Amino acid sequence: MLTALDKKLLQEVADLHGEPPGAFNIRKDGQGIERRSLEGIEINPKKDQPGIDVIVSPGKEGTVHIPVIMTETDLSDLVYNKIDIGEDANITLVAGCGIHNPGSGNAQHDGIHEIYVRKGARLVYTEKHFGEGEQGGKRVLNPKTVLYVEEGAYAELELVQIRGVDQTSRVTEAEVKAGGRLVMYERLLTDGEQKADSDVLVKLMGEDSTARIISRSVAQGNSSQKFFPRLLAYGPGRGHVECDSIIMDRATVRSVPEIWAENSDAELVHEAAIGKIAGEQLIKLMSLGLTEEEAEEAIISGFLK
Amino acid sequence: MLTLENINFELEVEERKVPILHDVNINFEAGKMYALTGPNGSGKSSVARVAMGIYRQTAGRVLYNGEDISSLGISERARRGIGYAFQHPPRFKGMPVKDMLELAFKHSDGYNCQVLRDIGLCPDDYLERTLDNSLSGGEIKRIEIATLLAQNPRVRIFDEPEAGIDLWSFEQLIDVIGNSHREDTITVVISHQEKILNMVDEIILVRDGTVSMRGSRDEIWPQIKESAECGCRKSCRLEEKIYADCPR
Numbered sequence: 001m002l003t004a005l006d007k008k009l010l011q012e013v014a015d016l017h018g019e020p021p022g023a024f025n026i027r028k029d030g031q032g033i034e035r036r037s038l039e040g041i042e043i044n045p046k047k048d049q050p051g052i053d054v055i056v057s058p059g060k061e062g063t064v065h066i067p068v069i070m071t072e073t074d075l076s077d078l079v080y081n082k083i084d085i086g087e088d089a090n091i092t093l094v095a096g097c098g099i100h101n102p103g104s105g106n107a108q109h110d111g112i113h114e115i116y117v118r119k120g121a122r123l124v125y126t127e128k129h130f131g132e133g134e135q136g137g138k139r140v141l142n143p144k145t146v147l148y149v150e151e152g153a154y155a156e157l158e159l160v161q162i163r164g165v166d167q168t169s170r171v172t173e174a175e176v177k178a179g180g181r182l183v184m185y186e187r188l189l190t191d192g193e194q195k196a197d198s199d200v201l202v203k204l205m206g207e208d209s210t211a212r213i214i215s216r217s218v219a220q221g222n223s224s225q226k227f228f229p230r231l232l233a234y235g236p237g238r239g240h241v242e243c244d245s246i247i248m249d250r251a252t253v254r255s256v257p258e259i260w261a262e263n264s265d266a267e268l269v270h271e272a273a274i275g276k277i278a279g280e281q282l283i284k285l286m287s288l289g290l291t292e293e294e295a296e297e298a299i300i301s302g303f304l305k
Numbered sequence: 306m307l308t309l310e311n312i313n314f315e316l317e318v319e320e321r322k323v324p325i326l327h328d329v330n331i332n333f334e335a336g337k338m339y340a341l342t343g344p345n346g347s348g349k350s351s352v353a354r355v356a357m358g359i360y361r362q363t364a365g366r367v368l369y370n371g372e373d374i375s376s377l378g379i380s381e382r383a384r385r386g387i388g389y390a391f392q393h394p395p396r397f398k399g400m401p402v403k404d405m406l407e408l409a410f411k412h413s414d415g416y417n418c419q420v421l422r423d424i425g426l427c428p429d430d431y432l433e434r435t436l437d438n439s440l441s442g443g444e445i446k447r448i449e450i451a452t453l454l455a456q457n458p459r460v461r462i463f464d465e466p467e468a469g470i471d472l473w474s475f476e477q478l479i480d481v482i483g484n485s486h487r488e489d490t491i492t493v494v495i496s497h498q499e500k501i502l503n504m505v506d507e508i509i510l511v512r513d514g515t516v517s518m519r520g521s522r523d524e525i526w527p528q529i530k531e532s533a534e535c536g537c538r539k540s541c542r543l544e545e546k547i548y549a550d551c552p553r
């Protein structure tokens with residue numbers, strides 16, 4: 001049975017109201033609590049490790065929800081998930097982790113995802129992080145995602161963390177084969193004493209592999225952020241890295257994009273910018289009657305959309 | 306009535322004070338349309354920005370309907386009913402056009418999709434577009450004008466609304482500005498366009514940081530032409546001494 005708190009967390013991270021449509025697995029406080037496989041979308045618990053295997057048959061279309069929620073303090077949860085999207089399948093997968101830490105100890109979730117997007121398949125993957133608490137216990141999330149985008153496949157990753165997570169260290173690695181396409185959106189907001197690191201390494205393996213990494217972040221309070229997006233082309237691939245941060249208060253942001261070509265037909269571009277909210281933007285919105293705080297809020301929420 | 310009274314304005318640039326406006330006196334009366342015109346850099350946008358509260362005058366007062374609003378900030382003036390469509394509207398990464406129009410609408414009763422149609426943009430094509438660099442100069446300018454129309458303020462200042470707008474849409478733009486004008490509004494259009502100068506009740510000529518002349522189109526137009534030609538002769542003089550004298 002899901003409690004009201006469980007439902008709230010599920011709504012925050014997976015936009016779920018009640019039971020998910022399609023196949024799903026809900027993990028709560030270190031255990032799988034509800035699961036449904038469908039024909040062509042098998043979800044099985046791993047035998048030797050904590051975690052699940054999600055196996056999608058070739059050509060299958062559908063939605064899969066695999067959210068994780070945590071409602072206890074002093075809990076550290078480590079899972080290994082393997083996701084295999086069969087050839088020419090078309091899947092929307094919603095992962096994500098919501099932590100409600102009621103005590104003063106840490107609540108930590110480390111999710112290790114290995115994702116295969118087979119030839120010609122299409123995957124849209126969303127991972128949202130959410131944290132809240134009552135007695136100052138830290139919420140910690142360290143996801144690692146390793147992605148294989150095969151020939152002619154398409155993968156879109158949307159990684160979102162808006163407030164409430166004290167510490168995160170995210171690692172994302174991807175290999176994109178010939179004709180494969182990867183788009184990765186990262187949205188991050190930190191405030192207070194929060195820290196967030198994101199390491200991304202995308203390898204363009206073959207002819208016409210393409211990747212776009214678009215990272216937008218807002219750093220407030222005393223928080224700090226580090227981004228290391230790296231894009232490496234072994235063949236004639238094309239790639240674009242874009243890191244854009246709004247910095248406020250006493251926050252710090254480091255942004256170190258790297259592009260690296262091993263082939264003379266590769267085309268790689270990176271852009272990185274860190275700056276305050278532009279004065280003219282604030283002035284424009286204030287001239288519509290918004291207060292300075294409201295204007296800031298509107299600019300940030302648009303920026304992170 | 307909106308009154309700028311003995312306005313002086315200096316900008317601080319690298320610890321140096323640069324005078325921008327001096328002794329500016331203007332009354333804008335309700336129900337009337339005005340054009341502010343004058344050479345580049347003469348101070349037209351600065352006048353608008355002082356009225357909106359974006360620039361703070363170093364001397365003088367701004368009065369609105371008898372109230373001294375000199376100490377009010379931008380937001381408060383906006384809520385009193387003053388609005389300004391920027392000459393160079395800023396761009397906003399990620400913010401959809403729809404959100405901008407809704408923000409403008411929140412403090413007014415003016416918005417519906419019609420404002421986009423009025424300025425020649427199809428709502429279906431533009432409401433979801435983001436206000437970033439993907440919009441062309443003319444598009445961003447039109448959306449800026451639509452935003453002011455959505456806000457529907459009593460005092461509406463358009464800063465070179467025609468800039469970047471194609472010739473076909475120019476007539477439509479003039480109509481929209483004209484039609485949105487009411488008995489209780491003050492419309493101020495900063496412009497160099499003859500058609501706009503023809504449409505207004507009064508033209509205010511700004512030169513060297515102050516109002517150099519006010520009057521009807523027939524009074525002001527010869528002056529503008531002359532000063533433009535004069536400016537041209539001055540700049541030519543360096544190379545060709547023939548144009549040494551500049552008739553006033």
Ligand SMILES: Nc1ncnc2c1ncn2[C@@H]1O[C@H](COP(=O)(O)OP(=O)(O)OP(=O)(O)O)[C@@H](O)[C@H]1O
Binds near residue numbers: 323346347348351352
């Ligand atoms: N930050 C600044 N530093 C120095 N001078 C400035 C600055 N901002 C404005 N000015 C000067 O103030 C003067 C008035 O500028 P303003 O923008 O009001 O002119 P304008 O009449 O609107 O010109 P335009 O027709 O080109 O729009 C100009 O000479 C301009 O160079």
Ligand SMILES: [Mg+2]
Binds near residue numbers: 349351392464
């Ligand atoms: Mg100007």
